[in-house]
Amino acid sequence: MPKEKVTTTKLREMKKDGQKFAMVTAYDYPTAQLVDQSEIEMILVGDSLGMVMLGYDSTVPVTMDEMIHHIKAVVRGAPHTFVVGDLPFGSYNVSVEQAIENSTRILKEGGADCVKLEGGFPVVETVRALVRAGIPVMGHIGLTPQTASQVGGFKVQGKDADTAKRLLEEAVALEEAGIFSLVLECIPAELAKLITERISVPTIGIGAGVHCDGQVLVFHDMLGLFQRFVPKFVKQYANLGSIIKQALNEFHAEVVEEQFPELNHSFSISEEVLAAIKGTTEGR
C-alpha cells in the first residue's frame, strides 16, 4: 500500500499533534521512486542540485529551466509524495509579476505541489502576492545559500541577539504573509525552538536542532554520495559512495579477467547457423 500524500493542512495538524516529519532532496527519477517508496513525507527539489548534481561552487548559477527539468523527472517518480520546488536565485526578486510567473511554471510545467523561496523581510510582500495568486509557499530563513556571499559564506546565522531577534520577527512576518511551512537552516537550536513555538505553521530544520517540527537533509549527504564537503549537521545513514566504488572496481576486474560476461549474460546461435555463416564468409 503506497503512503498517503501529505497536504499543507495535514502538515499543520501534525505540528499541533507533535508528530514530526521528514523531507529529503531528490533531483532525478530513480531517486524520487526510492523516496516515494519510503515513509518520507516530502521531497525537496532543491537548487542545491547546482552543487550536488552539476558541480557548481554555489547555488547561484542554477536557472529556472534547470529547475523545471529536474522537478519534472522527480514528479514522474514520486506520485505519492509532496514535492517542493525551489525557486532559483534571480527568479523571484525582480518583481512580484516575475515571482508569480516563475512560481506558476514550477507548479504547471514542473508539476510540483508548492514553491520555496529564500529570505525574510525582503520577500514578505512577494510571498503575500504569491499566496494571493493561489500558490502554496514554503519560506526559508537562517543560512540562505543564494545570498550567503553577503554574510561571508555558509555560516551559522542568528548567534547574536540582534540577528536572532530579526530571524524571529521574519518568521512571524512570513507566517502572517501566508507561508504554510518554514525551513530553518543553520541556526542555533534554542532559536529554532523559539521560532517553532512562536508560529503555527510547521518549521523544517537543517542544522537547526531537534525542536523543529520536521527535518530535511540533502539525499547525497545522508547517503555518502557527496564528497566535496560534509556540513556538521549531516548524519550519514549509509555510505553508498564506497559501495558504488567497490562495485565499479569489481566490474573492471571481472572484465580484465574475462569473468564477465558469463554465458547467461550472452546470446548465441545454433551450430547450423554458425556453420552457414562461416561457409558464406569462406565463399567470398
Ligand SMILES: Nc1nc(=O)c2c([nH]1)NC[C@@H]1CN(c3ccc(C(=O)N[C@@H](CCC(=O)O)C(=O)O)cc3)CN21
Ligand atoms: N550537498 C549539499 N548539502 C547541503 O546541505 C547544502 C548544499 N549542498 N548546497 C546548498 C546549501 C549549502 N549548505 C551548507 C554548506 C556548508 C555548510 C558548512 O560547511 N557549514 C559549517 C559551519 C560554519 C560555521 O561555523 O558557521 C559546518 O562546519 O557545518 C553549511 C551549509 C547547505 N546546503
Ligand SMILES: CC(C)C(=O)C(=O)O
Ligand atoms: C538545503 C535545502 C533546504 C535547500 O534549500 C536545497 O537543498 O536547495
Ligand SMILES: [Mg+2]
Ligand atoms: Mg535551496
